Amino acid sequence: MTAMTADEIQSIEERFPQVFQRPFQKRFGPLLLLGGIFFYLLYALWFFNLPQVMRESHWERLPLFLTQWISYDVQPIFRLDEPQITAKYPRFSVLGPDPNPDWVKTNADGSVTILIDGTAKSITFNRTQATIIANGETVAVGLGTGKPLISGPVPGWITAHEDEVVADMGFAGEARVAVDRVRIRKRFLGWANFVFDTRSPFFGKSASEVASLIVSGPELKPGTSNLALAGDNIWNNAQWQHGDVWTKLLQTIVMAFLGTMLGGIVAFPLAFFAARNITPSRLVNQVLKRFFDFMRSIDMLIWALFFTRAFGPGPLAGSAAIFFTEIGTLGKTYSEALENIDDKPREGVTSTGANGLLVQRYGVLPEVVPVFISQTLYQWESNTRGATIIGAVGAGGIGLKLWEAMRTNSNWANVFYMVLLILLVVFIFDNISNFLRRRLSRTIHDYNRIQAEQG
């Protein structure tokens, strides 16, 4: 490659000045924008006090919470200062009122062995000595001297505190050994008591046992058939609250449906008056359009808060909130669809001497109805997704239940259960709405194809 002379460079610059002498704004615009974003982010860092928040946050809780979504644990305590070493379970243990798990073994010499994950991760203890086995290592803890003493080297998975030795066995659980007690946490994958809770007479029975009880067993509760009893037990499961969860979920769906549909019904006639090609009065157009803007810009949240005050908490308040917002959203989209129509069919119908209403019915509606339905379906779908949030401020539905379950910080499995249900509902509604919209657009497409073929 030969180098260009100054003359050549100059001639190129003269021929293409737009490339070489771009205005300042264009040359440095992107750079300034990036710099601006950078400084804004620095400001945000300071504004939200991010370094301190990050220092004080507990990221180690994240995997802990996530494991709690899909598993449950049992936490027995063994008192070593009592005559007999027996397991004490928490009052509402998932194992029921009379647990006798096979992973707690009392040996012949009075010591107790707990199989946290088979024999590979286990702990055996008596009053004077505990032996912890995990990760292929065996650690002996002496308990006779007033504080737990580990003989030999301390492996990484054991933390020795002043009065307690904590053995972390990963997902399977942990053992906390002190001189007067041993606390165990054994973790199981899955959800405990999902079908029957511990108070139910069906608790702890296998599926076939339950089936045979329902079909031919004696009445467990006099006066009620076993089938009805089982149904009632499942529906009113104290821990999982299936009945309540499903009712609340239905409320969320109903809120989205009612709000969107009623919003559509109200917005439909209004849109005709807001469209400037259909209603020539500029004043009416503007008033209605500003009204739609107003309904939209007062947020769904504010409507929800107002209506919970007016109607009391519940799905009525939520529906009304969505209804008011949707008047704005659908009114806007409907009137825009109306403004985009082809004027010829309308002129044709007008030329036959039809009155105003008939012109709308035969000249305008056929063109916009598919668009209207498709937009309404889209809003319905989007509101089904969004209605969980306003539920959390008391507008009914599953939102509040979710929020309450999270606040307790312990019912993460319930949270996950509700999330799964919501995801399922969103998935189903997405598909219904997509299917219907595809059908609609296919109709338009077919119509256009026929038109094209006919020339």
Added chain:
Amino acid sequence: MTLSVTAHSGATHQMADAWRRQTSLRRLYTAIGVGLLIVALGSTMWFADEANAGHFFDRLPHLLDFLSWLVPKDWNDVWRAMFDIASPHDTGTQEFNFPLGRAYVWGSFYVPEYFELMLTTLNVALVSTFIGFVFAVPFSFIAARNLTPHPVLRLIVKRFMELLRAFPEIVIAGLFAAIVSIGPIAAIIAIGLHSIGALGKLFYEINENIDMRAEEGLRAVGANWFERVRFAGLPQVLPNFMSYTLLRVEINVRISTIMGAVGGGGIGEELKLSISRGFGAKTIALVLLLFTTIFIVDQFSAWLRRKLVGEQAFVMGA
């Protein structure tokens, strides 16, 4: 309107018959559809009414009651509430105890607390939109059918974005509230994750509609995937990306207000408290502030969008 068909021949007659049959069938379907819709509306209304704390017809006469507490004794209280100036009607209750909510910036110079809360809400929206944008852009190129580096990767990214979109925001906010403590950071993470999914979908749909000739040209000179996306894809789609991002800012301002009401900090929290405790003047001040802010954000972003891509950008986004 009736259509009269004069029977000139058998064929015309047949056509008219078929047309009539088709219309009556259509009408039947429409009637069934409308009937089902009415039944659905009626039953859902009944259900919503039953499940609600107060019933519709019982509450209807009192519907406007809640507006009456909005009317303050003195309309000047609205301004006093907004700027935290002591009210002469102060009776010792929190309702009129305005001067408490001040954020002192320098010495005795203060910003009304509401303005600071509004700023928090705005910043939550902006930062989370930024997070959404930064991740959605690369994801959208992977998820676009015509630009994806690998079909399997495309499928994974698409599903992942769908999940982010559908996952309830309050769950993410609640989870992170338990980790970084309740406040705006949890809201940013929740809204940011949702924005990745929402923007990513809109972005990859734009990507799938680009003119592929530039990409072919780059392919011909041996450009790798990154270079093709950078020099053929990005310049074509960037204006539309920006337009959708601005639309997202508007949506995120609203969502961050809602998140505030469930513990995400910002103005939503104050609004919820104010309404539930019945502080009329404070509520009006807050709604005015929120309304003005949302109006300004909407107008500014509409103006920017018009500058960026022209009128075609004015479509609904979710």
